[in-house]
Structures are given as C-alpha cells and as structure tokens.
Amino acid sequence: MLNNVILVGRLVEKPTIRVSENGQPFCTITLAVVRAYKNSEGEYDTDFIRCVLWEGLAESVVSYCGKGSVLGVKGRLSVRTIEVNFEKDGVNFKKNIRTTDVIAERVSFISVKKENHQ
Secondary structure (H helix, E strand, C coil): CCCCEEEEEEECCCCCCEECCCCCEEEEEEEEEEEEEECCCCCEEEEEEEEEEEHHHHHHHHHHCCCCCEEEEEEEEEEEEEEEEEEECCEEEEEEEEEEEEEEEEEEEEECCCCCCC
C-alpha cells in the first residue's frame, strides 16, 4: 500500500515554531496550491492544504521562509478525528470531525521570501 503526497504551493502565512506536549518542535503551514485546470467560469481554483512539519524540517522552514514562499512538500496523509464541543439554542453538543493533514517528510525551497524582522 502507498500513502504519498507531493505538493507545490505558496505559504499563506508566516510559519512559527510550536512545541508539542512531549517537547518536540513542530509547525503547521498552509499551502495554497493552484489546480492545473480551469473551472466552469474559466478560472483556476486554489486548494488550501494544511501540512505538519516536525523538528529539523519545521526549524528550517521557519528560519528561511515567509508568507508567499513557494515550497515543494513530499509527505503522507494523516486522518484523525477531533471531538468538538459547541452550543446551539442553549444546548451543548459534541461532534466528531475528521481532519486530514499532510505530514511532511521532505521540503524543497523553490522560491523563498523571507520577511524582514524589525
């Protein structure tokens, strides 16, 4: 069986490092990936895909990239279920939501835009 994803897209926001509960550095990025074909209105649609980068990959992307950088990401899909609590008409509900992330295994810097730090 095979679980492989390859994406090329632009960072939609500046990446930042966070630390997991067990002390591992990571960051989540969102890539704007333009589709290869036009829709019925003659325009290209864009998908916004969440990617999770761990340890050295995360630190490199945070160090060298900013909003608008073009990255190539090779990774795998990870599907998980999150329990969400919400209120409707004064009644509390719980709902399970499935979310899909790309767990990055390799990152290629195609066009880097580093923001100035002031």
